[in-house]
Amino acid sequence: MNNDFVFEEPLLEGVILKRRNRFIMEVEHDGTIHDCHCPTTGRIGNIVFEDIPCLLSRSKDPARKTAYTVEAISLDLRSQPEKNWIGINQNAANRYVEHFLKNGGFSKMVGEGEQEVMREQKLGISKLDFRIGDTYLEVKTPLVSLQVECGSHIKTTKAAPFSSTDRFVKHINELANSLNDNKRAIMLLCFIYDNPGFAVGVRSTNSNYVGEQVQKSTSKGVEIWQVNFRITPQKVEMMRYFPSIH
Template sequence: MILFEEPLKKAIIVNRRNRFVMDVLVDDLLAPCHCPVTGRIGDIIFENIPCLVSETYDSNRKTHFTVEAISVDGEQWIGINQGRVNDYVEAFLLENQLDAFSTPRGIKREIVIEGARIDFQIDGIFMEVKAPLSELLTIPLPHFKRRRLKRPIETERLIRHLHALISTLPQTGRAVLLYVFLYDAPIYTGNSNRKQDHLIRQLINDAIPSGLEIWQLNCTISPEGIRLLRCFDTTSHFK
């Protein structure tokens, strides 16, 4: 388990003010909190949503808290801090907990290839990490309001990173696309509603025979820390 420096606090999101700030009831006081996801988080309207927040003592920060996780059923926490996902992945690698790289010896982060910044190079093999949140793979209870689902806009970033990752295959013979969920998600095979989904699936499918692998990492988040549930190969689901 990866322990937080301090346990997270339970709180309630009153509303999402904008892309960067949520108004949260913390210790019975309403406080502006940093939202670490600038895009859409599922199709949730953020009104009275349970959450976990971390506290910062950096005087330069405009917000004193960061929303780390939310709950749509009052039981399961869904981690939303995408900015910390690579740190969690590295910690699991160092503890030999990722089956995709069972005993890594050399780990490098953020390697630039063809103008794209690939997240990891592990023993010479490149790995890109994605933590999807525009679609939550869980069903909210009926008393939660839900925004009418819109087709999520797929940025060019994923396509650019895929091209860069695939370009390493002639030299390495293996590359890994790792989807990370800070909750216990079912097998993820992409989002058919996203723009250019067909192109993304085709890129992946065409590269699998050359050594591209797709893996999924499921974790659980609690006030105390992050625990790895399972890391499994999902390549066959993309063929």
């Protein structure tokens, strides 16, 4: 049985001309330049967004100011017919994870058999992404560093220290606290491209503290897993998932 996440409408290919601000990318599609929604407000690698191929989804809301959302980018040449895509929609990542949770795609991680998959479950002072049976699961989609090779045609800027770690620390500690009443808790690092194995490419301004919190949480039993998806204009496929060793 094919359990891929299939888009209702195929994604459209365009070219990013400029990232005007955190929310808007100027994209040329079919000879017209559109203001398109950028679904992640943070940094995406250290890429300069000039002449970057992208995939767009069309909004179903006629009243929305931006008719398209940038779902993925490619660091391949514009002329390359078959491109490798990097998904950048962090909200969509949860939809992909939910789809594969419900279709048995993560059986080695959460177990086999039917289990209720519940979204946005309150835990302590947080709201975590999923609860499967008695296991809490939080999804993180790192994009600050892209672990892919860039050709000479890609312009980059100097990487700056990353400082927005408060939510990550809060969530991994809530996962650890959930083990007071539950047997398992999982942090899932989600990549919508073939990431060889997560590595911190840009240290944060409080990296030592974050590292201590991760070590403390994993010593209590929090599991860290990684999943790699492949996105194409037609669908999202699960490539592989595995425990992440730190």
